[in-house]
Amino acid sequence: MSKHMANLIPLKALITHVKTETRNVKTYYVKLPNGVEPPKPGQFNMLYVHGVGEVPISVSDLDEKSRVVAHTVRFVGSVTKTFELIREGDVIGFRGPYGIGWPMDAIVGKDIVLIAGGIGLPPLRPVIREVARNRSAYGKLIILYGTRTVEDLLFTYEYDYYKSIPNTEFYVTVDKPSESWRSNVGVVTNLIKHVNIDPSKSYAFVCGPEMMMKSAAQELLEKGFKMNKIYLSLERRMKCGVGLCGHCQMGPYFVCKHGPVFPLWFISKYFWVDQI
């Protein structure tokens, strides 16, 4: 069997655990099927629900030893809504890992600013984990995270841990605060201005809705970041994950195989163009 056909056939994978995050987000812990290589931060897998459909979902955590990956899924559409019914012990279809992830080699010894909006945090979480694990290998870590409401904040139980990582700053903000909210208010990109970072020896990783990424990129450029130091994880419609179905094109790039993580300089010609 040749590559492509083989790749559109899902492998069976076991759900080892399901964790509720928010009212419409859950994290699914999936045992990697035999022969599948462990994904790298920023990569994604295609998850198939029996008879329902298949969706691209980023890796939000990985335990190499037990070969369990985490996928944090927000229930938004026809396929993702059925994830609500998935329970521990269920079987799911699995293909992956796909795509090019975050440039972990490039950031060794550098300061890093992670900017996440909404469901954009899960793909960045493995980066945080890696930095924490090899803390001395990297410079300062700044995490900026924003969601629409307080209820949408993900992984709140980990925030103390993020803050406890040495040489790390963690800021959250929400667009529409609740009454008891005591932290930042407004869109996450507003925070960029205020962080203390030297663009010449730093990298910025951004993940979130396209509009948010556009303004994040704008802010970072204004702050003095060069385009080759800004990395974005793009999102498009995807049906195959291997650069064949065509849907994920952004200009000449197939987001699934040339990305989803792109350095800004690489896509800058198209990134700003309306409805490209």
Added chain:
Amino acid sequence: MKKLKVAIYKFSSCGGCQLQFLNLEDELLDLTSLVDFALFYEARRFVDLGPYDVAFVEGSISTPHEVEIIKKVREESKIVVAIGACATSGGIQALRNWANIEEYKQYVYPRPEWIEVLKYVEPPSKYINVDYEIRGCPINKEQLLSFILQLLKGKIPTLLIDSVCLECKRKGNVCILVVRGVPCLGPITMGGCGALCPSYGRSCYGCYGPMKDPKPEALNARFKELGVKLNEIKLLLRQFTNWSKEFRKVIEEYE
């Protein structure tokens, strides 16, 4: 799996859409183990009172009495699915919306004064919030089955919303518009029928209603270039889904 408790209602219509349930000859008996047809007057006397998981609603709303009932349907059903051209756009009987109803009553009935109807025939969505639409005059049973099976899987059911042309070409039909130069509504009509008409050598007459984001003005401009008279273009759009928002707009422009 919990059985879906289903109610099937009929308003102003021909009954052809709900008949598609009974047309699922191969599947009907299996389906009854997944679906509980709690209210289905076309098929059974027994009625299991609501609330229902899903109400399939056929037909348009054309009398004051129907307005009452459709509101009740909404109240007692978790999901309301409009089936067919009548329930999604008013159907053929909405043609009376373009005329004087009093004159119509006199034409058809010896005692017109006994006739009590609303001024306009409307789809249920005019009065209540409708969750899903299955298009067609009538709907096709494959789509119906697929819809139900998707629901049973907990999925937000998806059906085709792009053009009939898409299905026409996939199927390998010859384009009637291009080859014969006669008007075809395929390019602005929602797929789902499997490009039935072009497969039988006739142009699409739009019984699935407007597709997502249709461009009727652009198509009409082409019809005019092909020599089709304005009145005939009007008649074309003014068929089974004449009261749909998108078609109505253009027809009104031509009035």
Added chain:
Amino acid sequence: MSKVIKVDYLARVEGEGSLFIELDDGSISRVELGIFEAPRFFEAFLRSRKYYEVPDITARICGICPIAYIMSSSRALEKILDIEVPEEIERLRRILYLGEWIKSHTLHILMLHAPDFLGYESVLSMAKDYSEIVKRGMKLKQWGNQVIRVIGGRSEHPISCRIGGFYRIIRREELLPLLGELSYVKEYARQLLEWVLKLPIPDIKMKAEFVSLRGEGEYPILKGRVVSSEGLNISEDEFEDNLVVEQTRYSTSLRYKLKGKGCYIVGPLARYNNNYDLLDPEVRSVIESHGYGAPLYNSFQSIIARAAEVYHSVLELEELISSYREPQQPYVKGVVKRGIGAAITEAPRGMLYHRYEINDEGYVVNANIIPPTSQNLASIEQDLLALSSKLVTLNPIDAQRLAEQIVRNYDPCISCSTHFLKIKYINKCSYV
């Protein structure tokens, strides 16, 4: 003592109706067959449509027998346009129409009517005890639908028919696969007839005038003279002149009677009685071997006529399909000119009359449609009245069931009738 049987939402008739029977001291004082069907004004909006649109539009009057509407309207208009369809097209129409008979009749027999005879609330519960016959009936119905689908594209509101014939030539190799299933379909049709002949049928004689087309050498569907058991014999063009139309206050639905005579019955039983000699001999021999024959005056026996017509249709289709020749042209063109044309064809539930007047540009200026159910309505109420003495002796549940069964004897296709109206809204299935 006065009691009222109200059956709201008369189930298992296509379309929806309600029945209101008032019993006063042992006899029925009032019968109202009310129909929730909202008026749809077909005749009114047909005016100002082009003649070629009429078959597709009128098909939407009824989802159970659209082909009948297509055929009656096409034939009426073809008369105006001076179109004589060639033999091959006529045959193909007959094939299509017989497909509709099979589908409509099996639907009615098994899914709607038989549960009455055997005391089930629906086919869904009947299927538990009679799974074999139900399954076979479904196959039969499916085959009928398949006949329609092959020729018409879909089984409801087929899309291939047009004035003068069909939009494209239906090829022989498209039809022939239908014969592949024929051996079991024939078997099932015979079994269905035998099963129906063995049903417990209430033994009641009712006097009625049975009106139908009379076939010319073959069982009537697409044309024929209008005849009756009481000696009526007229052409379809004279039919309308022989009718009176009524709209009554209590039910406000249009109903038709024969001028100077009163109510009459159309439908399978009428066809059967008037054309018994034209049924396939094989069908007659099955009927006769069960001690039945013709005429049958008991409207409960309409189920027999239906089953007989199903078996007959299957047998005739075998012959028609195997001898099918493709026409030279898919359709015949006519001359558009001013004129009036009327036609009757035999819908599954009885004679369906259409009359149109068009102008020089081919726009419809007048239309009249008389569906079978409006013609039977008066007879249904009369039957109910006639059985009143029996109804009152029954317990409420059984009385309701019997009353419904009487209505269903006529297979009333309520959406068929462009003239049925709601009369009263009464609460759910209550027995007062």
Added chain:
Amino acid sequence: MSLTGLYVGKADSLRTLFSELKRLGYVVIGYRVVDGVLRLGELNSFDEFAQDVEDVQSPGRYLLVNGSFYRHGPDSPKRFLYPPNLTLFMVSNDWIVSIPEYEKHNFAFFGLKPCDLASIKVLDKILLGVDEYYTSLRRSLVLIVENCISPGGTCFCSTMNTGPRARDSFDLAYTKLNDRLVLEAGSELGLKLLNLLEVEPIDDATYERFRTVMRNASEKARSGFELNGLPEGLELHIESKIYKEVAEKCLGCANCNMVCPTCFCFDILDVPLINGSAKRVRVWDGCLNFTYGQVAGGHFRPDLWARYRHFVLHKFAYWIKQFGTYGCVGCGRCITWCPTGIDLRETVKKILMGG
């Protein structure tokens, strides 16, 4: 590449060729007249092969008349090699995945035009060795190509460098010169086939005629724009207002995508079945469809002009970067089969002129 150079043979050599392919067990696919158009389909006998017809093509119109020379119809080899509907797999209710057994065919395309040959070359770059279905058919594919002596009203193969004469990748190519054929073989199999025919090396006079005919043909199949600098030119005018102008006429019906011999995008349909199993089906999709760029809670190209722009830029600019070739072969199908007759050639010209 031509292995042989040009030879001359009799017109009825085609019949011999046809029988030989049949004898070798190939399913021979060529243009036949069906319902007033040329359709690609299996030819059971040589007489079914379209001979005395000509297709008159113009933007949005297609007409078949008597004549001696045809181009093509709505079908392209894509329909056979990359079918519009393909079940990828079935999965039972207890999660057993099965892949359908695809029928193995040995296809021989007979009388294919150079643009369609070129389209196979384009598909090769995308699918060969990647898509199993395509690859298995492609490996045994035989290509008999008819050069175009008279390109049609929507053809622009000269511009795209794909015709009107096929230069390589065929097994056998022939050109009709009145009652004779000019033939050349492009593969071992082509050589064998040529060997069966009565041919002789081309003489000077015939060669001159051949050259003139081909030169004239080539002149006819120009679009009015040049390939030189095309991708850069289009990207330079990525914000061109022409896209919006064209979108006024565009219906978003995706007929252009469907008839294009190289459009390869697909959608996947999930079909749950009553017995609890399910299948996944691959179907043709196209960038003009509304749903193409739709995502949960949003849309990347909600406006038609943006979808149309993607089509143009993909064909003439992105494709080069993705696959090292243009995505357009100049067959003109998208122009002919566009219900409103939008002319891709005009669009490109206008954009390049800075509109």
